[in-house]
Each structure stands twice: as structure tokens, then as C-alpha cells.
Amino acid sequence: MMKAINLSDRPAPEVYSHAVEATGIGRILFVSGQVGVAADGSVASDVAGQAQQAAANLDAVLAEAGMSNANIAKCTIFLTDEANLGPFMQAAAGALPSPPPATTLVIVKALADPRLLVEIEAIAVG
Numbered sequence: 001m002m003k004a005i006n007l008s009d010r011p012a013p014e015v016y017s018h019a020v021e022a023t024g025i026g027r028i029l030f031v032s033g034q035v036g037v038a039a040d041g042s043v044a045s046d047v048a049g050q051a052q053q054a055a056a057n058l059d060a061v062l063a064e065a066g067m068s069n070a071n072i073a074k075c076t077i078f079l080t081d082e083a084n085l086g087p088f089m090q091a092a093a094g095a096l097p098s099p100p101p102a103t104t105l106v107i108v109k110a111l112a113d114p115r116l117l118v119e120i121e122a123i124a125v126g
Helices: 046-066 082-092
Strands: 001-005 019-022 028-035 072-079 102-107 118-125
Touching: 019 072, 028 046, 046 082, 046 118, 072 082
Parallel strands: 072 102
Antiparallel strands: 001 019, 028 118, 072 118
């Protein structure tokens, strides 16, 4: 079971939790960074398309392990351009469970392929 923990002296964030407590853990799944590359090798040219594909790829890995995004306790997001933050947030809305997992978002210089604009990695428990 997972429980979101947020600081009581400030409003709870909408898109992440300050912490997530996981109890009764039977398994921990460490998911490598998922990017916006489709099964056919195509890559969307914009961050919204890549964010949606990266989230779909993450969901597919979780499903392969018998889990869903409801099992995500911690998520790390890498963006290559801070200007993409708004479009990423709009595209990723609804892709993560409620309450949202503990999340870190980092702006990085580049990812493994110059076409890539976003990468999402996760730790899931179940």
C-alpha cells in the first residue's frame, strides 16, 4: 500500500507528492528511463508527443511486470529544455496515478539521442 505524504504547513502539490510511504512491499521494480520512441522506431518531433509515448512505454514495461502506474512510488523526469516544461506537464497530465508519486524533474543538457526531449524512469512497488 502506498500513502502520499505532503507537508502539512503548505498546499499539497498537484503533480507530485513530497514523499510516498510504501508498506507491505512484496516486490520492487526499477524501471529504466523510458523515452518517446515508438515500437516502430519513430520519434515525435515535439515534447508532447514524446511525453505521451514515454508514458505509454513506461506503462508497457509495468504491464509486462504485472504492475500498473498505480504501483509507481518514485518517478524521475529528464527534460532537455526548460521551455518544454509547460507542454510536458500538459501532455503528461493524467499519465500518473492519483495521488501522484514522489517525483523529481531535472533539466539536462542532452539525452542519449539528440532527437530525444524527455525521459521518464520509475520505481514501482507491489
